[in-house]
Amino acid sequence: MTAEAIKTPTYGNWRRPRKAGLGSFGLIGTVGVFGGLVVVLLASLLSLQAALVIGAPIAALVVPLAIRTQDGRNVYHLMSLRIGWSRRRSRRQHLYVSGPLSARPGGRFRPPGLLSRARMMEGRDPYDRPFGVLHHRHRNLFTVVLGCEPDGGSLVDPDQVDIWVAMWGDWLARLAHEPGLRGASVVVETAPDPGTRLAGEVLTRITPTAPPAARAVLEEVVDSYPSASSEMNTYVTLTYGIPGGDRRDPDDVLTELALRLPGLLAGLVEAGGGFAEPLSAERIAEVVRVAYDPAVAADVLDARSRPGGTGLRWADAGPAAAVETVTAYQHDSGVSRSWLLTLAPRGTVRANVLRSLLEPTPTIRRKRVALIYRPIDPATSARIVEADRRAAQFMATSTRGMVRARAASEVRAAEQTASEEAAGAGLVEFSMVVTVTVDTAAEVADANATVRNLVGAARLEMRPADRMQAAAxxxxxxVGILPWEQAMIPHELQEAL
Structure with missing residues (x-):
């Protein structure tokens, strides 16, 4: 054998686009600073007192735009978050009660919050498989949910992993060419295995004439195996909008989405997604029902294995009661806490950087890690990378010392991004939401410490979604909830802030 070293592929080069503006002010803050200076100078021609009277309120309005947290939020963002939470509490919108004994019309258990106005539809793909489509009527968006079983990275050659990563990047790049696509997400859900499927497969196959010793061994396996195993589900959601905001017939939308599914599923299989298929309306309702009430997971699996399925409808997939607090979200039999991504891992990483975060955690009832993607069309991508490239070159030529060394590294990263985009690579904005669910509020503190350890091992920086736990x-x-589509302030204006 030779002493040739085995190189492990590394990945990275993700970076935040540089925003227009002076320092941390942003575009609107920069316009306010220079506009205020012009107004103050004109007022100073009259008198010094007039300049002070005009300049003081302008400074009071502009300075909060420059004070930012680590994740880029300014004072106005923080104030709007607290004001919104206070308004929801005063209107008692942080409380939710449904069912026959509630004041809600219909007496059904509809999902709350951002899902309260969603409507479920169902169609058939070219292979005659049912697939559910969630219609978010307030935004006129349509979401398709795909279920897949990834192959995993254990006992797989690094070359094969590198191919999967390349194919996954190609699949994300092709999403930018999907007509009307607003965003996508990948949700990995882990939970302890209740053992329902194992019991259904084993106990039903034991014959009455089986030896007592063999029967005892099988029954012991059924009882003890679930304590050391876990359940892992992976879902991919694709959310489409109607170009121009036009209203279209739901049947036409279902037909168009059905024609796109085979190509999307084939791309997932090539990227290591394993067996992939669209989820039916009943299956989507089951996933949401178990998320709100983890205690019924075993009953849902048991009913699904029987002929006829669960028969669960979207109108009954929500919780009977839910209470949102500053730091947690209580719903039926669980208490959840969510975190939002603030900074991706710096430098280069390996393919298994998120393994510790995605693997099941014994002390947590359920855990969901959602990667949210916003594909950018090719024309906008070219403008963004060229603007980043010019900004990096300007910083490299106008700085000195150690700061200049960092600026030179920024130039290399920007040049690599520009060359990759010119070669056909896509540009995608991404974020992450992590939600853990425990049994009682007393366990939230332990879950918080566990998540901090997992996030640190993955080299991520995340912050709790305080005062918006229900939305997170x-x-x-x-279910295809895209944060930038739910905001009252347009995405472009938020970027300018």
């Missing part, structure tokens, strides 16, 4: 919980579900 919905974003982590495989």
């Amino acid at each position: 919980f919905s974003c982590a579900l495989p």
Whole structure:
């Protein structure tokens, strides 16, 4: 054998696009600073007192735009978050009660919050498989949910993993060419295995004439195996919008989405997604029902294995009661806490950087890790990478010392991004939401410490979604909730802030 070293592929080069503006002010803050200076100078021609009277309120309005947290939020963002939470509490919108004994019309258990106005539809793909489509009527968006069983990275050659990563990047790049696609997400859900499927497979096959010793061994396996095993589900959601905001017939939308599914599923299989298929309306309702009430997971699996399935409908997939607090979200038999990504791993990483975060955690009832993607069309991608490239070159030529060394590294990263985009690679904005569910509120503190350890091992920086735990919980579900589509302020204006 030779002493040739085995190189492990590394990945990275993700970076935040540089925003226009002076320092941390942003575009709007920069316009406010220079506009205020012009107004103050004109007022100073009259008198010094007039300049002070005009300049003081302008400074009071502009300075909060420059004070930012680590994740880029300014004072106005923090104030709007607290004001919104106070308004929801005063209107008692943080409380939710449904069912026959509630004041809600219909007496059904509809999902709350961002999912309260969603409507479920169902169609058939070219292979005559049923697939559910969630219609978010307030935004006129349509979401398709795909279920897949990834092959995993154990006992797989690094070359094969590198191929999967390349094919996954190609699949994400092709999403930018999907007509009307607004965003996508990948949700990995882990939970302890209740053993229902194992019991259904083993106990039903034991014959009455089986030896007592063999029967005892099988029964012991059924009782003890679930304590050391776990359940892992992976979902991919694709959310489409109607170009121009036009209203279209739901049947036409279902037909168009059905024609796109085979190509999307084939791309997932090539990227290591394993067996992939669209989820039916009943299956989507089951996933949401178990998320809100983890105690019924075993009953849902048991009913699904029987002829006829669960028969669960979207109108009954929500909780009977839910209470949102500053730091948690209580719903039926579980208490959840969510975290939002603030900074991706710096430098280069290996393919298994998220393994510790995605693997099951024994002390947590359920855990969902949602990667949210926003594909950018090729024309906008070219403008973004060229603007980043010019900004990096300007910083490299206008700085000195150690700061210049960092600026030179930024230039190399920007040049690599520009060359990859010119060669056909796609540009995608991404974020992450992590939600953990425990049995009682007393266990939230332990879950918080566990998540901090997992996030540190993955080299991520995340912050708790305080004062918006209910919305973050919905974003982590495989139902196609896109945060930038739910905001009252347009995405372009938020970027300018």
